[in-house]
Amino acid sequence: xxxxxxxxxxxxxxxxxxxxxxxxxxxxxxxxxxxxxxxxxxxxxxxxxxxxxxxxxxxxxxxxxxxxxxxxxxxxxxxxxxxxxxxxxxxxxxxxxxxxxxxxxxxxxxxxxxxxxxxxxxxxxxxxxxxxxxxx
Numbered sequence: 001x002x003x004x005x006x007x008x009x010x011x012x013x014x015x016x017x018x019x020x021x022x023x024x025x026x027x028x029x030x031x032x033x034x035x036x037x038x039x040x041x042x043x044x045x046x047x048x049x050x051x052x053x054x055x056x057x058x059x060x061x062x063x064x065x066x067x068x069x070x071x072x073x074x075x076x077x078x079x080x081x082x083x084x085x086x087x088x089x090x091x092x093x094x095x096x097x098x099x100x101x102x103x104x105x106x107x108x109x110x111x112x113x114x115x116x117x118x119x120x121x122x123x124x125x126x127x128x129x130x131x132x133x134x135x136x
Contacts, residue, residue: 004133006054006126008083008095014038014113016083016097020130024051032130034081036099038111045101047080051131058127061085064093065120079103091117 004020015037022031028051035044053076060072069089075082083097093115100108 004130006123006130008115008123009119018130020133034099036109036111038113041109043099043109045080045099048078050077054127054131058124061120061124065117068117093117
């Protein structure tokens with residue numbers, strides 16, 4: 001997780017990664033590459049996030065880490081990638097998401113993986129770094 005990259009890893013090599021590609025444009029948008037590897041599937045897409053979307057998600061994950069129960073969701077305006085982290089109160093985190101290249105048509109990958117509570121602080125830190133990264 002360096003230089004604007006977020007790694008959400010699960011068991012057995014399953015992961016979702018997000019890598020910031022551009023600086024914020026005048027409207028507050030930046031581009032990112034998303035990679036998903038889960039249950040034999042592997043793919044990459046390019047998406048855009050509005051300034052603040054990743055920071056809000058980081059705040060929700062921070063609350064989830066404190067309680068270990070509840071949900072943190074990423075539902076960006078451009079919904080190429082959606083993520084939901086759900087805690088069971090015992091330290092297990094289920095990550096459920098969708099990835100699609102064209103959000104108005106085409107193929108949609110729905111996936112889930114498990115993560116441990118100990119991963120959450122690093123994910124929060126990486127999301128904040130990706131949100132504020134200006135050195136690409």
